[in-house]
Amino acid sequence: MAGAALKQETYLPEADAQVAQIYDFLEAHEKAGRGVPSPRYFLAGATPGDQVELPAEIYRAVRQVVEAMQQGLAVTVVPQTQTLTTQQAADLLGITRPTVIKLLDSGKIPFERSGTHRRILLRNLLDYRQQRRAEQYAAIDATGAGRDGEEDLETTLQELREARRAVAARRRGAAE
Structure with a gap:
């Protein structure tokens, strides 16, 4: 092998x-x-x-x-290099390349330059993704404050999905 x-x-x-x-x-x-x-x-x-x-x-x-x-x-x-291009980072995060570039330029994700190209360490990208998820779940938890426990599971899950989408939309708006 x-x-x-x-x-x-x-x-x-x-x-x-x-x-x-x-x-x-x-x-x-x-x-x-x-x-x-x-x-x-x-x-x-x-x-x-x-x-x-x-x-x-x-x-x-x-x-x-x-x-x-x-x-x-x-x-x-999928074998992955430890250093990613902006397109690879975008694919991994499920966002567009221009959004990744905005995140890099705003300092939210550390990167290195190689000539005119930006290179992102996989570890930094995974840390950012984990931080973003933690923020989203915290926002979702905040929307659940005061629940009386009488709603059915499907309703609660749907509300959580909508809250996560709202957080993601706000994040995208802030990155642009």
């Missing part, structure tokens, strides 16, 4: 018990009060002693893939 070209690949869930077995193992471990494990899971080879410890980040990726496949979903893995 060393030297193999990295590419986007989609994996379809198999209709076998092995995915369910892995899912059940991970689920049981967490329900047993051990929580999300520290990086103490191993990838084992065919011979005794042929193993390597999985770091926490790889464990989380495996866990997410297994959960999705357990639910019958396909999983796409």
